[in-house]
Amino acid sequence: MDLMKHSASRSHCTGSCQRCLQQETNPNLPTASVIICFHDEAWSTLLRTVHSVLDTSPKGFLKEIILVDDLSKQGYLKSSLSEYISKLVGVKLIRSNKRLGVIRCRMLGAARATGDVVVFMDSHCECHKGWLEPLLDRLASDRSRIVSPVIDVIDWKMFQYYHSVDLQRGVFDWKLDFHWEPLAEHEKKVRQSPISPIRSPAVPGVVVAVDRHYFQNTGGYDSDMTLWGAENLELSIKAWLCGGSVEILPCSRVGHVYRTGNPYNFPDQEAVERNKIRIAETWLDSFKDLFYKQDRMAFLISQAEKPNCSERVQLQKRLGCKRFQWFISNVFPELQPLQHRPRFSGKLYNTGIGFCAEYRSQQGAAGGCVELSPCSDKINQQFEYNSMKEICFGSAQQLCFDVGHEKVVLQNCTKETENSSQHWDIKENGMIVHILSGKCIEATKTEMCLRTCNMEANLMWQFDHSHNVDER
Ligand code: UDP
Numbered sequence: 302m303d304l305m306k307h308s309a310s311r312s313h314c315t316g317s318c319q320r321c322l323q324q325e326t327n328p329n330l331p332t333a334s335v336i337i338c339f340h341d342e343a344w345s346t347l348l349r350t351v352h353s354v355l356d357t358s359p360k361g362f363l364k365e366i367i368l369v370d371d372l373s374k375q376g377y378l379k380s381s382l383s384e385y386i387s388k389l390v391g392v393k394l395i396r397s398n399k400r401l402g403v404i405r406c407r408m409l410g411a412a413r414a415t416g417d418v419v420v421f422m423d424s425h426c427e428c429h430k431g432w433l434e435p436l437l438d439r440l441a442s443d444r445s446r447i448v449s450p451v452i453d454v455i456d457w458k459m460f461q462y463y464h465s466v467d468l469q470r471g472v473f474d475w476k477l478d479f480h481w482e483p484l485a486e487h488e489k490k491v492r493q494s495p496i497s498p499i500r501s502p503a504v505p506g507v508v509v510a511v512d513r514h515y516f517q518n519t520g521g522y523d524s525d526m527t528l529w530g531a532e533n534l535e536l537s538i539k540a541w542l543c544g545g546s547v548e549i550l551p552c553s554r555v556g557h558v559y560r561t562g563n564p565y566n567f568p569d570q571e572a573v574e575r576n577k578i579r580i581a582e583t584w585l586d587s588f589k590d591l592f593y594k595q596d597r598m599a600f601l602i603s604q605a606e607k608p609n610c611s612e613r614v615q616l617q618k619r620l621g622c623k624r625f626q627w628f629i630s631n632v633f634p635e636l637q638p639l640q641h642r643p644r645f646s647g648k649l650y651n652t653g654i655g656f657c658a659e660y661r662s663q664q665g666a667a668g669g670c671v672e673l674s675p676c677s678d679k680i681n682q683q684f685e686y687n688s689m690k691e692i693c694f695g696s697a698q699q700l701c702f703d704v705g706h707e708k709v710v711l712q713n714c715t716k717e718t719e720n721s722s723q724h725w726d727i728k729e730n731g732m733i734v735h736i737l738s739g740k741c742i743e744a745t746k747t748e749m750c751l752r753t754c755n756m757e758a759n760l761m762w763q764f765d766h767s768h769n770v771d772e773r
């Protein structure tokens with residue numbers, strides 16, 4: 302089998318690809334262990350993957366390839382494979398005597414790896430010249446990154462190769478399904494060069510590179526996830542929330558044979574759901590309700606099984622990870638559900654005394670009174686009112702208007718949906734009604750107090766901006 306010629310005839314390197322090859326390679330890159338898990342993979346695709354890694358990776362940077370057999374049943378993957386692999390320098394084959402699923406299988410490979418970086422790769426891929434160096438380079442300059450190549454599509458029937466041309470980032474939706482999404486025009490404009498890294502909410506599962514120690518020290522994959530699916534999202538969300546970052550690198554390119562449907566037989570679709578449930582219960586905070594609304598099957602399973610994610614939650618505490626709202630606000634604003642988007646925003650102005658609401662508590666801590674001050678464009682006068690009827694401080698949606706001793710205070714947003722003391726109605730005439738008590742906010746000299754509603758000017762408020770939520 303002449304795999305080398307085959308892959309050479311497949312590279313159509315023009316435009317930004319040429320630019321990538323012209324990049325100077327740092328001679329001091331970290332070394333990589335490429336970990337390839339497989340379960341009943343076809344002989345040709347498995348070996349094409351192995352040979353393409355060997356053929357395209359500079360010797361000095363490739364520490365080893367570790368093949369992990371996840372209890373395959375096919376006869377040709379037994380002694381014939383062992384024999385074939387034993388002749389390849391730098392390729393190890395380990396066998397699991399239990400079916401681990403790709404997630405734990407990759408963890409097993411990582412535990413045996415000795416390179417500085419681990420690259421997890423599906424068992425039906427084709428790497429292109431220059432695929433490895435950009436990944437290592439990005440990890441060398443920041444060990445807390447999670448990076449992936451651009452993934453081209455290889456048709457599973459004809460093995461036709463389709464180069465992806467658009468610049469795309471990895472995203473997901475509220476069903477926790479991964480997608481590719483072309484960069485928006487405004488994002489393309491601010492890029493330094495067409496080959497700069499693409500900051501992404503998520504990496505795909507197919508190929509992902511991460512510093513080995515960083516991976517192990519930040520809890521690796523969730524080892525209670527079974528079989529296959531959604532582990533790439535868990536890895537990505539964890540990275541973002543716990544101090545790391547996620548990128549797709551346009552100069553690194555790997556082809557992947559996509560198949561249609563789930564090969565691991567129905568009932569197993571439930572395994573993917575269980576993995577998603579673990580993400581929701583560990584990382585989504587109150588946003589998990591949105592996921593369960595979109596994915597009824599997951600909802601039913603979670604009700605019946607009450608999954609235990611306490612280890613993952615402990616990890617989250619140990620690493621001091623941020624809340625999911627931070628991820629939405631800072632990494633992936635497009636995920637913001639409509640009902641959380643502001644209907645009114647900006648300064649909150651009182652018609653009677655002519656002052657604006659201001660929050661002066663130290664470092665934005667909870668519990669303090671909202672005060673009234675001369676209006677200014679300082680950030681501590683920025684508030685948002687959303688369709689969940691919350692009035693939040695800034696756009697982080699962490700602190701919400703609440704009531705304490707008949708005064709308006711800012712408390713951590715509870716996101717309760719019923720009987721919440723954090724729900725407010727903004728009337729057309731400018732009154733702001735506290736729904737639980739039916740009272741209105743009145744401006745006294747320096748504070749906001751609750752009072753029986755009336756039409757006095759001190760009870761009339763205006764936000765700077767109003768938004769038509771439906772049109773966004
Ligand atoms: N895999 C595995 N054990 C499993 C399921 C999958 O080792 O129980 C391997 C599979 O051979 C492949 C990788 O995990 O190399 C990812 O699976 P697959 O390609 O089916 O996922 P997809 O690319 O369709 O998301």
Ligand code: MN
Nearest residue numbers: 423424507558
């Ligand atoms: Mn695959």
